[in-house]
Amino acid sequence: MPLPGRSLIVYCEGPLVAALDSSASLELTRNGAHLWFSRLADLEHRIPSFASLLDDEERTRAERFRFGTDRERFIIGHGLLRELLGNYLGMAPNAITIARGPFGKPFVEGTRLRFNLSDTKDALVIAFANDHELGADIETMTRTVDHVAVGEHYFTAEEVAGIAEAVDGKRRFLELWTRKEAVLK
Numbered sequence: 001m002p003l004p005g006r007s008l009i010v011y012c013e014g015p016l017v018a019a020l021d022s023s024a025s026l027e028l029t030r031n032g033a034h035l036w037f038s039r040l041a042d043l044e045h046r047i048p049s050f051a052s053l054l055d056d057e058e059r060t061r062a063e064r065f066r067f068g069t070d071r072e073r074f075i076i077g078h079g080l081l082r083e084l085l086g087n088y089l090g091m092a093p094n095a096i097t098i099a100r101g102p103f104g105k106p107f108v109e110g111t112r113l114r115f116n117l118s119d120t121k122d123a124l125v126i127a128f129a130n131d132h133e134l135g136a137d138i139e140t141m142t143r144t145v146d147h148v149a150v151g152e153h154y155f156t157a158e159e160v161a162g163i164a165e166a167v168d169g170k171r172r173f174l175e176l177w178t179r180k181e182a183v184l185k
Helices: 044-051 056-063 068-089 147-154 157-165 169-184
Strands: 033-039 113-119 123-130
Touching: 033 068, 044 068, 056 068, 068 113, 068 123, 147 157, 147 169, 157 169
Parallel strands: none
Antiparallel strands: 033 123, 113 123
């Protein structure tokens, strides 16, 4: 496991669905981190149970989505997050109060557990660690993006050159993009 402050890149191919026993207790070592990944399609059948775990603020946020697929992605991500938080903290998922820091980063007050959730059109990732902040970001390779134009706007000259020189410029762009997103989170 990388040391705090170091990046970790994970390439996922195919589903890796966690089948949690609600009585399972998850433990993290002091410098350890856990990364949970799933395709959204593999969790769609759990939307009703995940929706029942959300608090009032999360339900309100879910209802603001214009498109049903976006609402479902939100419910799956936040429901799974609550289920995992419940297992890590030994609490009922719907009893957990998730607060937000000054820059919007979510946390559970009074705990050492830190977490981050990221989703994309077809998958999600949730990262957990004790005693140190972490950020996670996920993107799909099937996303259509003008990586040259976006890169020129957001990246340094060295990063743009690295994208241009890469064998797979889109992959290199997404590696840099997800690192920046994860740091911001």
